Amino acid sequence: xxxTVGQVAAFASVTVRTLHHYDEIGLLTPGERSHAGYRRYxxxxxxxxxxxxxxxxxxxxxxxITAILDDPAVDPVTHLRRQHELLRGRIDRLRxxxxxxxxxxxxxxxxxxLTPGERxxxxxxxxxxEHEPEAERRWGDSDAYRESRRRTAAYGKADWLELKxxxxxxxxxxxACLAEGVPATDARATALAERHREHIxxxxxxxxxxxHRGLADMYVADPRFAATYEAVAEGLAAYIxxxxxxxxxxxxx
Amino acid sequence: xxxTVGQVAAFASVTVRTLHHYDEIGLLTPGERSHAGYRRYxxxxxxxxxxxxxxxxxxxxxxxITAILDDPAVDPVTHLRRQHELLRGRIDRLRxxxxxxxxxxxxxxxxxxLTPGERxxxxxxxxxxEHEPEAERRWGDSDAYRESRRRTAAYGKADWLELKxxxxxxxxxxxACLAEGVPATDARATALAERHREHIxxxxxxxxxxxHRGLADMYVADPRFAATYEAVAEGLAAYIxxxxxxxxxxxxx
DNA sequence: CTTGGGGTCTTCCGTTACGTGAGGGTCAAG
DNA sequence: CTTGACCCTCACGTAACGGAAGACCCCAAG
Numbered sequence: 180x181x182x183t184v185g186q187v188a189a190f191a192s193v194t195v196r197t198l199h200h201y202d203e204i205g206l207l208t209p210g211e212r213s214h215a216g217y218r219r220y221x222x223x224x225x226x227x228x229x230x231x232x233x234x235x236x237x238x239x240x241x242x243x244i245t246a247i248l249d250d251p252a253v254d255p256v257t258h259l260r261r262q263h264e265l266l267r268g269r270i271d272r273l274r275x276x277x278x279x280x281x282x283x284x285x286x287x288x289x290x291x292x293l294t295p296g297e298r299x300x301x302x303x304x305x306x307x308x309e310h311e312p313e314a315e316r317r318w319g320d321s322d323a324y325r326e327s328r329r330r331t332a333a334y335g336k337a338d339w340l341e342l343k344x345x346x347x348x349x350x351x352x353x354x355a356c357l358a359e360g361v362p363a364t365d366a367r368a369t370a371l372a373e374r375h376r377e378h379i380x381x382x383x384x385x386x387x388x389x390x391h392r393g394l395a396d397m398y399v400a401d402p403r404f405a406a407t408y409e410a411v412a413e414g415l416a417a418y419i420x421x422x423x424x425x426x427x428x429x430x431x432x
Numbered sequence: 433x434x435x436t437v438g439q440v441a442a443f444a445s446v447t448v449r450t451l452h453h454y455d456e457i458g459l460l461t462p463g464e465r466s467h468a469g470y471r472r473y474x475x476x477x478x479x480x481x482x483x484x485x486x487x488x489x490x491x492x493x494x495x496x497i498t499a500i501l502d503d504p505a506v507d508p509v510t511h512l513r514r515q516h517e518l519l520r521g522r523i524d525r526l527r528x529x530x531x532x533x534x535x536x537x538x539x540x541x542x543x544x545x546l547t548p549g550e551r552x553x554x555x556x557x558x559x560x561x562e563h564e565p566e567a568e569r570r571w572g573d574s575d576a577y578r579e580s581r582r583r584t585a586a587y588g589k590a591d592w593l594e595l596k597x598x599x600x601x602x603x604x605x606x607x608a609c610l611a612e613g614v615p616a617t618d619a620r621a622t623a624l625a626e627r628h629r630e631h632i633x634x635x636x637x638x639x640x641x642x643x644h645r646g647l648a649d650m651y652v653a654d655p656r657f658a659a660t661y662e663a664v665a666e667g668l669a670a671y672i673x674x675x676x677x678x679x680x681x682x683x684x685x
Numbered sequence: 686c687t688t689g690g691g692g693t694c695t696t697c698c699g700t701t702a703c704g705t706g707a708g709g710g711t712c713a714a715g
Numbered sequence: 716c717t718t719g720a721c722c723c724t725c726a727c728g729t730a731a732c733g734g735a736a737g738a739c740c741c742c743a744a745g
Contacts, residue, residue, distance in 0.1 A: 182548070185692065190548040195693080200732060215740055217693060229536070229551055236529065241731070259537045266530045270523055276489065277519045283482070284512045298482055299444045438721065448722085453703060468711055470722060494702070 181210065181219040191228055206245050207231060230258055237265045349375045353419050354412045363421035372419075372426035388427035395423035434463065434472040444481055459498050460484060479508070486515045490522060602628045606672050607665045616674035625672070625679035641680035648676035 188195045201207040202218065207228055210221035220228075227248065234244045247253070279300065286293050352371045361367050372391075379386040408416040441448045454460040455471065460481055463474035473481075480501065487497045500506070532553065539546050605624045614620050625644075632639040661669040 183692080187548075191552045194733080196733060197731085199695090204731090213740095215693085216695095217740080225548055225551060232552075233529070233533070256537065256540055259533050259540065263530065263533050263537075266526055266533065270526045270530070273519055273523045273526065276486070277516065277523070280486070280512050280516050280519065284509065284516075287509055287512065298478060299485075436722080447704080449703065449705080452724090457702095466711095466722095468722080469724090470711080 181221050182225070184218050184220070187220045187225065187228065190225070191232060193232070201228075201231070201241070204241060204245070206241055206248075226255070230255075230262075233262045237262070237269060345378055346375075349378060350408065350411060350415075350419075353422065354415055356422075357412055357415055357418045363418050364425040368418075368422040369426035369429060372422040373430065375419075375423065376426070388430065391423055392427050395420040434474050435478070437471050437473070440473045440478065440481065443478070444485060446485070454481075454484070454494070457494060457498070459494055483508075483511055483515075490515070490518050598631055599628075602631060603661065603668075603672075606675065607668055609675075610665055610668055610671045616671050617678040621671075621675040622679035622682060625675040626683065628672075628676065629679070641683065644676055645680050648673040
């Protein structure tokens with residue numbers, strides 16, 4: 180089975196002209212031609228096109244892409260892995276930009292004017308290179324999901340019940356603290372936060388303090404999580420979040 | 433205080449030529465010139481440049497940016513808000529691409545070859561223009577969160593319990609179907625899916641079929657959601673997802 | 686079998702967002 | 716008062732296509 184330019188163009192949401200162009204510059208030469216000179220794209224060509232579009236999306240020039248894809252030392256899986264990393268980098272960058280926008284909004288609201296340095300901080304580097312500090316945390320986060328999926332795949336119903344019971348106990352502990360007016364920064368609350376963190380680590384994935392913070396934020400931000408906790412006690416989601424933050428501030432680095 | 437081209441270029445990590453170009457096309461004309469004709473950029477110019485770079489990053493053409501920024505009906509804060517939303521959209525898109533890469537890796541590992549449709553699914557729309565079909569879902573999704581937070585803010589404990597009970601009943605219905613071997617595509621299962629959708633709409637936000645699909649996918653993909661369902665019955669998360677998809681395919685557009 | 690509508694071919698010029706000098710003033714330091 | 720770093724204005728070059736022209740190809744319907 181092979182496809183015409185039009186079909187491929189429709190699949191990939193590019194124009195026919197673009198495919199012609201890629202053919203011209205030797206980036207994507209269709210596997211064969213019909214007797215009338217029509218381009219015929221094979222599955223392998225589609226594969227390559229997908230790679231091209233990914234790299235293009237990530238900001239590489241067509242010349243660079245040609246070089247990358249024609250490197251015989253790199254197998255397809257490596258490409259995917261690399262793209263995965265690059266995508267994560269891009270997402271991080273956009274997240275930084277999001278933060279920058281928020282900062283700008285704050286500044287505007289407060290009537291503060293930022294220094295040029297602050298203002299353009301985010302437009303510094305964006306090319307996939309050197310990210311040690313922040314990125315590690317993100318990677319950890321991503322690994323967490325994979326790890327989690329891997330681990331939980333092996334759980335039976337008994338495991339799920341056990342972990343749910345364990346988690347429930349922690350939540351009830353929080354509810355008790357909240358009911359008794361114990362502040363979220365109190366040692367009793369942060370101890371529960373620590374137990375919560377250990378619970379996650381034990382059953383799902385290595386949960387560091389930063390990850391734990393992010394998780395706690397989600398409990399409040401996402402109503403579908405919030406529902407679980409708000410049903411137990413009003414304001415519990417926010418309380419847990421605060422306790423987790425206090426605990427992370429205290430124990431985590 | 434004002435800045436020279438070189439300084440501004442350094443701040444913003446663009447070339448001097450780029451600033452010249454923006455001046456030429458009237459996108460960013462420096463506030464004044466020195467007596468010798470040197471460009472002098474004011475704070476306001478830096479402000480505008482920041483906006484320009486944001487929109488540029490988001491894929492707008494310089495002409496579009498000019499139009500956007502020179503629209504007198506839009507104040508700076510609105511721009512920031514808009515950029516915030518656009519950035520979130522981009523992040524979502526990149527996340528989709530991330531998922532696509534993972535799918536491709538899976539497929540490669542399994543030796544499966546994807547259909548062209550699957551392969552290029554993610555390259556559908558990405559330009560911030562004419563997005564009725566897919567994008568509405570994203571926008572809707574974003575609105576959903578806001579709507580949800582707004583609504584749930586007013587709920588008391590009784591409300592949470594009621595909605596939790598209601599939700600629980602649906603989940604138990606699904607569990608029963610699963611236990612009895614009813615296929616997820618069966619009318620009984622899809623009816624429950626529809627009830628589930630209505631439940632979300634009633635308590636949280638307007639939940640269309642596309643949003644519902646995405647939500648169901650998350651039940652499986654995110655272990656913290658999955659835990660809730662897997663504790664009830666093994667394979668329940670996936671079952672619900674399948675039923676939701678079947679229901680959406682059937683009823684939704 | 687031919688006729689029309691759509692898809693495809695190559696060719697070529699246009700466009701956007703700059704890059705890259707060329708040739709020549711400007712400015713602060715030594 | 717020179718020297719090196721910076722600035723100016725042309726002006727042509729480039730990447731990655733867009734768009735249209737003129738011609739060929741394909742196939743389903745009359």
